[in-house]
Amino acid sequence: MTENWRDNQEIRIFRDSLRKFLEKEGIPYFNDWEEQRMIPREFWLKMGKNGFLCPWVEEEYGGLGVGFEYSIIISEETMKVGAGMLGIALHSDMVVPYIASYGTQEQKRRWLPKCITGEFVTAIAMSEPGTGSDLAAIKTTSVRAGDFYIVNGSKTFISNGLCSDIVVVACKTEQTNGHKGISLLVVEEGTPGFQRSRKLKKIGLHSQDTAELIFQDCRIPASNLLGEEGQGWKYLMSKLQQERIIVALEAQIMAEGALQLAIDYSKNRTAFGKPISQFQHNAFKVAEMATEVKIGRQFLEHLLINHMKGKDVVTEVSMAKWWITEMCNRVVYQAQQLHGGYGYMEEYEIARYFRDTRAQTMYAGSTEIMKQIIAKKIGLL
Ligand SMILES: Cc1cc2nc3c(=O)[nH]c(=O)nc-3n(C[C@H](O)[C@H](O)[C@H](O)COP(=O)(O)OP(=O)(O)OC[C@H]3O[C@@H](n4cnc5c(N)ncnc54)[C@H](O)[C@@H]3O)c2cc1C
Incomplete structure (x- = not known):
């Protein structure tokens, strides 16, 4: 990686094609999305079709296998359309990396290809009504029962909270005061006991949906644990x-x-x-x-x-x-x-x-x- 990576011809071509795509598919509709308080799935699918979601993911899962510089370009160009587009980078560069880094082969095959096409949108749920900065103090519990984790608790301020298909949830599998017992579980749309509560009314970032998530005796298959139990922190x-x-x-x-x-x-x-x-x-x-x-x-x-x-x-x-x-x-x-x-x-x-x-x-x-x-x-x- 050199200082002048931005001058690389492939990077320039990638940026140009993304700009053209956004001029046609994003900019003309952005104000409507702000009004509707949501970016439609159709746009996500078009982003995916053109290789603009998670381009860094390995080719065997459907990605382009390129470096983080392509993610930088996507963040920059989508941000120029409007800050309400931040859910795209959140999905591609903040949430999906958990699956790619800590997921098993089976999990990666199950989720990554759809994250790249836009069929799956992702979110990460750490913050709770009672705690945000003090992440170690989260209260959402997760108790192993056979082949499932039974999860109880609630999360708030979750970006892509409503439009997401899978959510990486930080919860406590061990009831300690510190950060030791935190684990990451992936909850899928339709999981019993998983509810999306109200869409939060924010003063800005209107096209970005932000929501509360409720877990009531939510039965998440144990096979949805990311990495090792207790290593979430x-x-x-x-x-x-x-x-x-x-x-x-x-x-x-x-x-x-x-x-x-x-x-x-x-x-x-x-x-x-x-x-x-x-x-x-x-x-x-x-x-x-x-x-x-x-x-x-x-x-x-x-x-x-x-x-x-x-x-x-x-x-x-x-x-x-x-x-x-x-x-x-x-x-x-x-x-x-x-x-x-x-x-x-x-x-x-x-x-x-x-x-x-x-x-x-x-x-x-x-x-x-x-x-x-x-x-x-x-x-x-
Ligand atoms: C638009 C939006 C999107 C978000 N998206 C997500 C998301 O996708 N997933 C997710 O999990 N969370 C998300 N969050 C939550 C966000 O990460 C939290 O709001 C943030 O971590 C702060 O937590 P809090 O709101 O509970 O504030 P608190 O932790 O209650 O803090 C309140 C104030 O006290 C200050 N404070 C706290 N501790 C200290 C300290 N030790 N020393 C000095 N000052 C301190 C804070 O800086 C803040 O000013 C989102 C929030 C917003 C507004």
Whole structure:
């Protein structure tokens, strides 16, 4: 993996074909999906048909067997359509990796091909009404009974919660206070005792469905255990790194988009006889935004390469996750301010940015939890 991987001809061709696909199949419909609070399965299937879901999965399961750089391109281009598309990367690069890394041959053959075609959409259920940041404190129980696990509990804020066909569920197979007894089970649509509760009404990310999941004496076949019983914490900590990288990347794309919106608007809007961009205060504001956006991109590019090289990047991932998502919030706020009253109107894209960026500092590990990890790594806590 080299610094100039983005210049690779195959990568460029892949990005171009994805862009063309999204111009035809995504952009014209995105506002409707925001209204409908859901991305239709039809779109997922088209993504799958064109090789845009889980391209990294090995060819024997139907994937393209390509590197993470293709996932980066997909995240970037789908994010440019709208942040409500984040469920795509969540499926391809945050959930399916659990199956590919910890699944048995039988599990991989059963689930992976359909994850690639879009026939199966996935979700990951960690957070519960009583706990989010403190993942070790989850209460959902799972008791082995013959060939089944009987699962009881509830999960909340689950992205793809309604549209998913299979959900990786973090639950406690051993009743300990710490993280030792956590296991990962895959629950399939139609499993007795598995219910999707209400679709949550979010202030943003409207086309992304987010839901509560209920498990009431839910009978999950023991053969749906991912990896080893009691090893769930280790698996989560490992895969959460890529999840956080993707969220940082998504925030970076949004910050770059918001900056461009601010530049375009401020050059065209006039006040007191000149473009508002020509007031030194505003020009300096945009200059500050551009500086922060550039710093974010430089840090991220370095991190992406090290992640692809397989280096231990836990500290840098936490730094990127908190700093870039907070930076995106600052940039979006300033870009909206430059739009004046129009920035508060739905027909201006910046209004959606403002709603959508807010959750980025919260999910996938909040800003505070990222700082806690960094402080621990530095040896302070
Ligand atoms: C749009 C959206 C999508 C989501 N998707 C998913 C999903 O697909 N799957 C899933 O499992 N979860 C998902 N989540 C849940 C998300 O991961 C949690 O909201 C997040 O982990 C925070 O947990 P919490 O909401 O329970 O807040 P809490 O843990 O209750 O934290 C509340 C506040 O206290 C702070 N805090 C907590 N502990 C500390 C500490 N030690 N030091 C300092 N401050 C602290 C937090 O940073 C936060 O500011 C999603 C959330 C949202 C908003």
